[in-house]
Amino acid sequence: MSDPMKIRASVVGDVTEVKVLMSHEMETGQRKDAQGQTVPAWFIQNVVVSHNGKTVLAAQWGTAVSKNPFLSFKFKGGAKGDKVSISWTDNRGDKRTDEAVIA
């Protein structure tokens, strides 16, 4: 099972900045293990961030995104106390959703 994401969302003026740290191996499928077997690719493919039910960011990722991915971006319209919800789906079909309150 994957660990929860670390999410920080803070609003300055009318702009909310979201910073996320996810917990995922992000295996490229290029690496070989000690036995010389290729380690199969295992990585987050889709990330969706929503605020009040509206999508504020939709990302598609390849294997080049680093292990334990970091993401930051800004959107307009958030207010203190609102919830930001972040979901990812990986290439094995695993999913995780976490929420944070805008500070």
Next chain:
Amino acid sequence: MINRRRRKVLKSGGSAALLGVFAAAGWVGPAEAQSQWNKTAFDSHGLPETMKALGAGDPTPSKDVVFFQTPEIAENGAVVPIGITSNLPKTESIAILIEKNPNILAAVFDLPAGTEATVSTRVKMAQSSNIHALVKADGRYYVATKEVKVTLGGCGG
């Protein structure tokens, strides 16, 4: 009368099945499939091929696409911070392409209206390479390029 209706049902049923076959072959609804995960673009190897798979063709170089937090020299190729801002009006998406990686496309960010045209993340780099920031703004494609050198193994060379 009944017979005619039966004909109709059979006909429409048949075409629905055919549509399913088309969808499975990837002929119908490519836009929908792309909004999920653009496999063609992520699996392609050459830079022109990747650009084409993203629908970009030959993007216009632009000074309004700016890198930030991106190092000239990265000591660890496994964790290279990349930040991209677009000052172009109506920026719809930002993509990160790493020219010398086995698969060039690293990430695509779709930015709905209201989201600022700035993203930052961390990527893996196999070796020193040009990084291209591909921006789609108002239906057109723009690009900015920055070279990042990777010193592997921490020998500082």
